[in-house]
Amino acid sequence: MIVMGIESSCDETAAAVVDEKGTILSNIVSSQIRDHARFGGVVPEIAARAHMDQIEQIVQMALDDAGLGLDDIDGIAATCGPGLIGGVIVGMMAGKTMAAIKNKPFIGVNHLEGHILSPRLSDGVEFPYLVLLVSGAHTQILIAHGLGNYELLGTSLDDAVGECFDKVGRMLGLPFPGGKYVAQLAAQCTDRQAAAEKFPLPRPMKGRQGCDFSFSGLKTAVLRYCDDLKGDGDKIMLAAAMEDAVADVMDNRMKNAISIFTTCYPHVEKGHIVSGGGVAANETIKARLTRLTDSHNMIFTAPPAHLCTDNGAMIAWVGIERLSRGWTDTMAMKARPRWPLEELKKDNI
Ligand code: KG4
């Protein structure tokens, strides 16, 4: 079985071709970052137009790279939400059009399910597992009980963690999106302890029950220090202090999640914790989660960076999993700016 996946919910126009064994036959991602950088954030109108300009050629490149034509594809999967609605409509309509013309099954994919299932594509992780989904738009901890059955344990009450990284990046004068650059600055810090002492930052929600997050207080605390920074040395230390504060919060929230997971699945030996979304590429956070997971006799799996950030392969993989079970969608499927994961369960009944 071979499925094409199309992704256009934010600022990446992406298409990929994947088979049922998880072989990625092609994976083309075109980023619009340069179009948005001067605005310091993704501008929905610009994004939608750029997706429209790009989509046809990205789909063609994905087919060419895979050495296949549309006739060789068994199904077409496209993100139908959640995301910036203009972009979602572009990718969804491209997918529906190809499916209609070639009389192929269409699978309307929830973008978040793409991130949740990508460790099954990269590492064949089996259900059930614990998921930390951390991106520019989302900060969620979930249990993936089975396909389409995801239980939300916690989420951010305000900013998403990636948004917090991006805002801190902006305060430090770094390019957009700042997460990667904050991480690069932090990596130059030779004394993290000294950084934490020089810039004591809050750990919002740490020590509280449950798995919710909050990042707006951390962002404001970083801003307070920004006026008095003396040179690059201070910037490096502040970036490191911020990254460690985030990692500390992640560690604490995931500890609670592990205890919920093990209560729910007491007989699962060596359960998996997986991470997804752009922030999951952060090495400091990864190292903390690996340590936490080891200490609970669990296994930590993070897909490779190119499958953590938005891509078409993860959408194609959701298509493979759903199509294998005969779960397809009709042309009546709608594009949705909001699409809570819990609704996927109802969709399947
Ligand atoms: O999943 P993603 O590509 O797009 C969505 O938001 O759906 O995630 C992008 C986010 C941005 O906020 C970006 O700054 C952040 O992931 N990011 C990072 C790193 N690489 C990307 N944040 C922290 N450390 C990184 N290494």
Ligand code: ZN
């Ligand atoms: Zn994403």
